[in-house]
Amino acid sequence: EAQVTQNPRYLITVTGKKLTVTCSQNMNHEYMSWYRQDPGLGLRQIYYSMNVEVTDKGDVPEGYKVSRKEKRNFPLILESPSPNQTSLYFCASSDTQTSGITDTQYFGPGTRLTVL
Amino acid sequence: RKEVEQDPGPFNVPEGATVAFNCTYSNSASQSFFWYRQDCRKEPKLLMSVYSSGNEDGRFTAQLNRASQYISLLIRDSKLSDSATYLCVVYDWGNKLVFGAGTILRVKS
16 A cells, blocks of 8 residues: 555654654655644645755754655654644655656655654 | 635535635746645645646636636535645745645535
């Protein structure tokens, strides 16, 4: 089954304790990205990756890191989480064309993070 | 001004009603446009792309007006299962997808 998986699905942590949210896709997609979703603000892009070893900042990259060592995996790292990073996080992947991203973004099920 | 703006709603409609959502975008160079559907606490899923000529998929019709920089989604004969949040999405240059905050639709029997 074609899918994007994220782990963990729910996480409660404390300020300053490093954490990693994993994301994996089995569709051989080149493009992967991370979003956070907050009430009234919609999804905002944190980081994206066009391919292995290629990552770029999105709209809200502060406080986050990513890596793309393999095509299928795109982990999101919070080195020192703070309460303002409490949010719902989505990983997504898609194919790319020469003109850019194709129309279908496949999203993971989401990770609900609470930072106390 | 937000890059993509939507009326947050909620739109409360009876079953069988026709309902329309609009979305405006600020970047006139935007390339592609989409509507995604998001059920409560779930991941967004592509509903349909929006083409310049307009397109229809069953009860759903999407329109694009580049001159006025807005897109619309029309849902005919609303079903209870249509209750969700509808996200307007715009693809800008630089491999960036910009999401609106969403419009909540509640269809009631």
